[in-house]
Amino acid sequence: MSPEDIQLIVALCRQRAGLKVDPARTYLIESRLGPLARRESYGSVSELIAGLRARREEPLIWALVEAMTSPETAFFRDREPFARFRDEILPTLSRMRGPETIRIWSAGCSTGQEAYSLAMIAEAGVGVETGAKVEIYGSDLSERCIEKAQAGLYNQFEVQRGLPIRQLVDHFEKVDENWRLSPRIRQRVRWRRLNLAGDLSQVGRFDVIFCRNVLCDLDEAVRPRVLEGLAAALPADGFLVLGADESPLGLTDAYRPITGRDGLFARNPAFRVAA
Amino acid sequence: MKTCLLVDDSRVIRKVARRIVEDLGYEVAEAADGLEALAWCRAAMPDVILLDWHMPVMNGLDFLRQLRGEPGGGAPHVVFCTVENEPARIREALAAGACEYIMKPFDGDIIQAKFAEAGLITREGIAA
Numbered sequence: 302m303s304p305e306d307i308q309l310i311v312a313l314c315r316q317r318a319g320l321k322v323d324p325a326r327t328y329l330i331e332s333r334l335g336p337l338a339r340r341e342s343y344g345s346v347s348e349l350i351a352g353l354r355a356r357r358e359e360p361l362i363w364a365l366v367e368a369m370t371s372p373e374t375a376f377f378r379d380r381e382p383f384a385r386f387r388d389e390i391l392p393t394l395s396r397m398r399g400p401e402t403i404r405i406w407s408a409g410c411s412t413g414q415e416a417y418s419l420a421m422i423a424e425a426g427v428g429v430e431t432g433a434k435v436e437i438y439g440s441d442l443s444e445r446c447i448e449k450a451q452a453g454l455y456n457q458f459e460v461q462r463g464l465p466i467r468q469l470v471d472h473f474e475k476v477d478e479n480w481r482l483s484p485r486i487r488q489r490v491r492w493r494r495l496n497l498a499g500d501l502s503q504v505g506r507f508d509v510i511f512c513r514n515v516l517c518d519l520d521e522a523v524r525p526r527v528l529e530g531l532a533a534a535l536p537a538d539g540f541l542v543l544g545a546d547e548s549p550l551g552l553t554d555a556y557r558p559i560t561g562r563d564g565l566f567a568r569n570p571a572f573r574v575a576a
Numbered sequence: 577m578k579t580c581l582l583v584d585d586s587r588v589i590r591k592v593a594r595r596i597v598e599d600l601g602y603e604v605a606e607a608a609d610g611l612e613a614l615a616w617c618r619a620a621m622p623d624v625i626l627l628d629w630h631m632p633v634m635n636g637l638d639f640l641r642q643l644r645g646e647p648g649g650g651a652p653h654v655v656f657c658t659v660e661n662e663p664a665r666i667r668e669a670l671a672a673g674a675c676e677y678i679m680k681p682f683d684g685d686i687i688q689a690k691f692a693e694a695g696l697i698t699r700e701g702i703a704a
Contacts, residue, residue: 375689380692457661457679458686461678461679461682461686461689461690462686462689463689463693464693465676465693466666466670466674466676466677466693467670467689469666470666470667472671473663474663475661475662475663478661481602564581
């Protein structure tokens with residue numbers, strides 16, 4: 302890749318999806334775009350970029366931007382946020398909401414492990430004594446990730462990173478050498494492709510938004526807007542769950558921290574959504 | 577120091593697993609089959625046992641059933657580590673008293689994740 306190629310990739314990712322791509326990490330760029338180049342029948346990433354310059358086709362541009370997102374995820378990743386969801390957030394919400402449906406959004410869900418982890422907790426029914434329905438929604442920028450999430454099919458390595466064995470035998474069936482989530486769990490989650498840097502005013506209402514390890518991959522300039530877009534989707538008593546070392550403080554006054562709960566934020570009731 | 581007994585008939589697997597488990601902060605002992613493992617347990621009950629299924633002399637499942645009937649044999653956390661990956665066999669292992677289950681091939685990440693699920697290690701190191 303030439304410096305001009307890298308500049309084009311960095312610029313497209315920033316313009317289209319607010320993604321921050323470090324131009325110095327050429328190895329990362331090559332490894333993320335290599336599979337796309339092969340799928341599109343180019344001999345190399347350089348040839349892919351040359352093709353992109355020549356054709357400037359929207360689907361190819363988006364395929365490139367989507368391929369640059371981080372696919373890193375795992376079932377019950379970091380454990381703590383899920384224990385907190387089960388033991389604190391769900392019981393609190395079900396007390397406040399009564400029999401009303403509780404809606405959870407996994408924003409930037411990659412291949413779906415986070416959304417399915419939440420669905421397995423909801424399926425166990427603990428913390429929701431009111432019998433309220435818990436609906437889970439997963440969104441990601443990458444169409445390919447959403448397709449994989451929807452299929453609910455994971456390899457042996459993926460089901461051994463974070464997933465307790467009891468959950469594996471309770472909720473998955475073995476299909477050849479892979480593992481597929483049961484229809485019960487799959488039916489709990491709805492999926493859509495969504496650009497968090499785009500217009501979020503029509504996404505709907507969610508009681509809890511998980512958006513973990515997503516902000517860190519976004520350009521600093523778009524982070525406040527994304528956080529405020531998420532806040533607008535939360536009711537006044539809703540929660541935002543970020544990565545353990547991520548925070549909206551200093552970027553927007555839409556949230557307030559919850560003492561002693563790293564990565565957990567409540568919507569600031571004083572925050573007004575811009576008209 | 578907490579102790580972990582590695583039970584596997586493959587010396588190569590034991591060597592690989594030893595390095596990973598030692599890095600997690602355990603003192604490690606090794607046994608090549610279930611009978612040898614039982615002898616170890618009778619002499620000094622380990623905190624954790626990483627257990628292969630298919631072994632000569634006494635297999636992992638027979639070892640586990642016998643262990644759970646021995647005095648103090650309910651205490652160790654037993655994590656299976658085997659090529660056996662049929663759900664029915666995994667359920668059988670859990671019913672016999674296994675706490676967690678690793679399907680081979682494994683790597684350091686998987687052992688670390690599974691030890692964390694069994695409550696054996698936290699982000700800070702070995703659980704109290």
